[in-house]
Each structure stands twice: as structure tokens, then as C-alpha cells.
Amino acid sequence: MTSTFWDETLTEIKKGITKRGHPFRLFTLASISALGTPSLRTVVFRHFNDNLNLVFYTDARSQKVKEIEKNADVSLLFYHPENLLQITVKGKASVITDSEVLDRYWGNIPDGNKKDYTTQTAPGTPMNNPDALEYLNENHHFCAIQIEPLSIEYLKLKRPNHIRVLFSKTKDSWESQFLAP
Numbered sequence: 001m002t003s004t005f006w007d008e009t010l011t012e013i014k015k016g017i018t019k020r021g022h023p024f025r026l027f028t029l030a031s032i033s034a035l036g037t038p039s040l041r042t043v044v045f046r047h048f049n050d051n052l053n054l055v056f057y058t059d060a061r062s063q064k065v066k067e068i069e070k071n072a073d074v075s076l077l078f079y080h081p082e083n084l085l086q087i088t089v090k091g092k093a094s095v096i097t098d099s100e101v102l103d104r105y106w107g108n109i110p111d112g113n114k115k116d117y118t119t120q121t122a123p124g125t126p127m128n129n130p131d132a133l134e135y136l137n138e139n140h141h142f143c144a145i146q147i148e149p150l151s152i153e154y155l156k157l158k159r160p161n162h163i164r165v166l167f168s169k170t171k172d173s174w175e176s177q178f179l180a181p
């Protein structure tokens with residue numbers, strides 16, 4: 001009975017990649033700081049692989065990379081305001097190190113957008129004038145992070161009943177459980 005919700009979950013997540021303007025193009029990423037406090041930020045959802053791993057790009061020097069390297073536990077939040085659909089993902093994040101994959105991702109980024117990964121100073125560095133930002137000529141700090149989902153929760157607000165389903169990854173498949181909304 002939960003299979004239609006599983007199908008809808010995967011279909012909607014995929015649309016974040018394939019459908020222009022879909023609200024799942026962005027998600028909120030939560031990681032845990034070294035002090036144990038939560039950190040949140042918006043990122044662009046870049047790839048949804050066959051093994052359901054989710055990928056985003058970032059600057060290797062950013063705070064989130066430091067946090068993920070210390071503690072791989074992350075949560076992702078997707079929200080579709082028209083469908084009143086919320087998808088939360090909990091999983092393990094890791095830096096992609098496969099150079100073939102990284103070259104492919106980097107090669108497909110439009111030249112103008114590559115700048116985002118080539119600032120001379122690291123993201124978060126204090127500066128006096130935002131227009132004085134300088135860029136590296138040759139080097140870059142492009143980094144791709146993958147998230148292996150361990151649980152995915154579906155919540156749809158609707159009448160007569162809201163629907164909430166928890167999908168949990170087991171060794172070989174996914175289990176599902178309706179939850180009281």
C-alpha cells in the first residue's frame with residue numbers, strides 16, 4: 001500500500017534534477033558542527049544516481065565539507081509548496097574522490113559558473129569589500145558531495161488525512177511504515 005508513495009517520492013526527487021523550476025532543484029542540507037550544533041544551508045541538487053545517492057557541488061574549503069568530514073550524518077529537506085509535499089532524507093555524506101566522476105561533473109559546468117569554485121580566499125573568510133573578490137586563474141576548489149540515504153520520509157498534507165510514510169533502508173531493500181502525521 002505504501003508503494004505508490006515510494007514511487008511518488010522517487011519521481012518527485014528526480015524532477016528536482018530533470019524539471020526546470022521544480023522546487024526540489026534546491027534542498028536544505030543540515031550537518032553537525034564540531035561543537036555538536038546544527039548547521040543549515042541551501043544547495044543545488046545536481047545528480048540523483050541509480051543507487052539513490054544524491055549529489056551536490058561545493059567549494060572544498062567550505063565549512064560544510066569540514067563538518068561532513070568529521071561527522072558524516074546529514075539531513076536533507078525538500079519542500080514542494082504547491083503539492084504541500086515535504087521529503088526529508090537522512091543519510092551519510094562523503095566527498096567524491098573518483099577523479100573520472102569529478103572530471104565529468106566539472107567538465108559539464110558552464111564556464112561562467114566555474115568561478116564559484118575559484119575564489120582566492122576560502123568561503124566564509126571575512127572581507128571588507130565584496131566587489132574586491134579575486135579569482136584564481138588555473139586552480140579551483142570544486143568538490144562534489146554524495147549522500148547515501150538511509151531513511152526517506154514522505155509527508156503530504158491533504159484532506160481528509162495527511163499521509164506520512166517512513167522508508168528505511170535495509171541490507172538489500174527498503175522497508176516502509178505509515179506514521180501518524
Ligand SMILES: Cc1cc2nc3c(=O)[nH]c(=O)nc-3n(C[C@H](O)[C@H](O)[C@H](O)COP(=O)(O)O)c2cc1C
Pocket residue numbers: 026039040041042043044045056057058059062063064065123124
Ligand atoms: C539558492 C542558493 C543555492 C545555493 N547553492 C549552493 C550549492 O549548490 N553549493 C554550495 O556550496 N553552496 C550553495 N549555496 C550557498 C550555501 O547556502 C551556503 O551559504 C554556503 O555554501 C556556505 O555554507 P557553509 O559555510 O555551511 O559551508 C546556495 C545558496 C543559495 C541561496
